[in-house]
Amino acid sequence: MAWRVLVSKIPESKTLTPTFPSLIPNPKPNLSIFSSPFSTSFLITKTPKKYRKKRSKPDSPRTKPVQPEPTRIPHLESILQRDSYFRFLTRSKSFLSTQPNHVLRLDDAGKLNRELGFPRGRKVSRFLQRHPTIFATYRHADNKMWVGFTEFMEELLLEEKEIMNEMESDRVNKVRKLLMMSKDKRIPLSKIHHCRLLFGVPDDFRDRVAKYPEFFRIVMEDDGKRILELVKWDPLLAVSAIEREFLVDEDRVKKMFKFPVKYGKDLGLEYDEMKKLNLLNTLPMVSLYSDGWRFDLWSLEAEKYRVGVVHEFLSLTLEKRASIHHIVEFKEEFSLTRQTYQMLKKQPQTFYLAGTEMNWDVFLKDAYDEDGVLIAKDPQVVFNDRLRTYAQMQEGELGYGDDTT
Template structure:
């Protein structure tokens, strides 16, 4: 167990630059570019952050500032905007596979089957109803509430948030921990259900989890596993060991 704890500590140290980058992107998604540190700490396992991340943010003054909000909470603020980070996972994939990304989201536009559309108009309508029009790194406050553009923005924000998580999935309370910062609404379950190409939802409407479909293979396993995910899998194997398994493992080691 001591060796496992030491391995976990080394992993968190090695992965810290990657986690800092993910938190910077999360702050760039957030309204006013700030998030209470307590919220990040509560969701640290989902984001792959070390337990002492709240203390270690001060090691990165070029990336973060720690301030106190009017409610007396410690908040983490973005120190600088980086245009290179303001690119969503979908936008990166768009360059590689435009056709697949265009099919990721579908926002149906009601129209008659007999609606006369030439090829150019049909392509334009298809582009408007599939690929999100608004980058999640723009300000959602500029959009009119309850419009298709606002819904596309919110769905895109959730997609990008999930892409920053350790296992490309999250529970409802992890997502709604950042409800105010990300401009989400209580109708997100219904919005995400309509996007079956992008998300898989499990559970009930009151207690659900959401997965990024493209991150998982046909066997239900992650296509690309973070080193911390691999470590957690090893930890679970140790936890499920029987006394006989343990004896055999020790004998093999010797």
């Protein structure tokens, strides 16, 4: 019946002549004669859901910048872009350094996108080619392609190991201070290892702690998790960066924080009494190396304590900054809340939040100059800067005979 309807719509003056591609060059079939009232949408191939790209909404926390344009500090924002570009270098260096002979089969490397820091579905070889002075590929006796470090990079790793050894005492004190700040004076070793690059802690720190039984004790829990506990409290270490700065410049430190407190304009107070009252809405007066976690969760004292803890945490890092992922890692140990983002946003005098609302970094503003350069650089930071410089060079640009110290 459908065929009869289709034929009846053809004008009588036109006749259907069969056409064959082999007889007519570049045939252009008249598709209008094949129109029918029946839908052919089922012939359209749709992209499976798992292969579709997720499009974030304009106001999505995933893409919405933390800072609006007028308050943005480009130099600090550019540091996040730098980290993104060198993510492959940082993660691959860390992962390859733990492998036997510092080598890995190229086929295996292509499956380790998360460990090596390159997007899933991309070819790892493309990222290796970005840094020819750092990574090298070669064919092994098994006729398989392998990836490893160049001779120049192996020399740099030995230099970095010397820095780690020289700074070991400083790193031990950093971990001791973290333990002293924590709620129960204990932190899982896995958390410290996960954030080791943040503090300059060596990869083998879990083995090095055995050298310091007077400071640390490792406890094995029932689930097999190893916990690092503080053995001895040191009052000399229980001094925060805020307290040290307060002794040098009291007025400047008082302007670092603001905790709005509502009170009447005319309270009839003397000057000294008003000065004490104003201290409530300035610097955190709660000791960071105390049991501040015992305060009522939403009290002013508890908020001051948490702000101070974050400030001290950042002061212990190499670059005086940390990402949301680093901070969340120690959420339980430092009694932080889910409102940490809003809490830090209220302190723009001291903290600068960069990135997006879902993936942000927090900086100590006073630790950077106007050009976004870290004022006091740890030897490990100096080494990392040099490594990034070498990583951008081509093989011909690098003079192996030059002084690299």
